[in-house]
Amino acid sequence: MKICFITSTVFTLGGVQRVVSVLANELSKEHEIDILCTSDNSLVNREIYGLNENIKINIEPNLWNENIKNRIIKKINKETNLLNKKRYVSILTNEYYNKKTQQNFVEYINSKKYDVVIGVEGKYSILLGIISDKLNCKTIGWQHNSYDAYMKNKKRYYWNQDILFEEYIPRLDKYLVLTEYDQKMFLQEKNIKFKSEREILSEDYIFSAEVCAKANVICFYDKTIYYYCDNEQSLTNSYRSDRYKKAVVLYKEMHKIAEKYKLTNNEILRMDNNFLINMLVCFKHISLSSGMNKRNKLSEIKKICKDEDVNGVLLKITYADSLSLKILKKLMLKTNSRMIYILMRLRYH
DSSP states (O other): OEEEEEESOSSSSSHHHHHHHHHHHHHTTTSEEEEEESOOSSOOOTTTTTOOTTSEEEEOGGGOOOOHHHHHHHHHHHHHOTTOSGGGHHHHHHHHSOHHHHHHHHHHHHHHTOSEEEEEHHHHHHHHHHHGGGOSSEEEEEOOSOHHHHHHSTTSTTTTOHHHHHHHGGGSSEEEOSSHHHHHHHHHHTTOOOOOTTTSTTHHHHHHHHHHHHOSOOOOOOSOOOOOOOOTTSTTTSOOTTHHHHHHHHHHHHHHHHHHTTOOHHHHHHHHHHHHHHHHHHHHHHHHOSSSOHHHHHHHHHHHHHOHHHHHHHHHOOOOSSHHHHHHHHHHHTTOHHHHHHHHHHHHO
């Protein structure tokens, strides 16, 4: 396996430098190890922490790009907390990790064909989270200080950068922390959790896809270990006016996963088929709804069929595994709301 550590340097005295050197030495016994240093302020001296000769050192100070504007806005944010908010996350991201920096690291990492890249400390962990969807490798963040030191140490470390952790750390394949307390604080305070079905439709699809993509081995177990309780009043089984929008979001998220892990055409076809099933469920719930008359039901079905995002997905879909789904797709593209309603009545009433 080809593994890369990204850090500022391992050639000065310090705890991070020592731990990275020790771990790199151990891993180099079975793997090909690179250490990417973004600072050239120190001379290469492997004797400081006994770094093995078979570990490749790449010193690339020009990967990190920062202009005067970035420095000024970062200083303002550190002093005022002005941009440390969800609505400003894209602005804050571009000031701490501008587009040129992101592009430089994406091109460098992909050119080296690494299997795993490890961002050492918060700075490089966040960077990897930002560019993770553009990398052809697994990404790991590695925290080298306590949660309180990182987030609550006034005007030091990652002061007033909370939103960057919340937004980008969950995008990593793994994030290593020092203690159970740090784990608890990141999960609770940074809102890193399993998505609710109120946020995204079929949230277990996302979870399952990520788990399967990262698993080394998948085994089948012939015993029942999970019982699903079907609740007719649940969000899954009840009418939701925004269900079709959530289905579009799910479709896009699943295709991001497909692109990230280079899934085969078979998996992509299943994702396409799942979108049609979700549309079928939307129309089923509309037809069964007791809160709408027939005219309103037809109007709701027509609105879904004419939705720009829904049509955009339908035009991309080339496969449906049943005749009913093929017919549904054609009827939706023709905005034949009346025929869709009739079919739902015949099938579910």
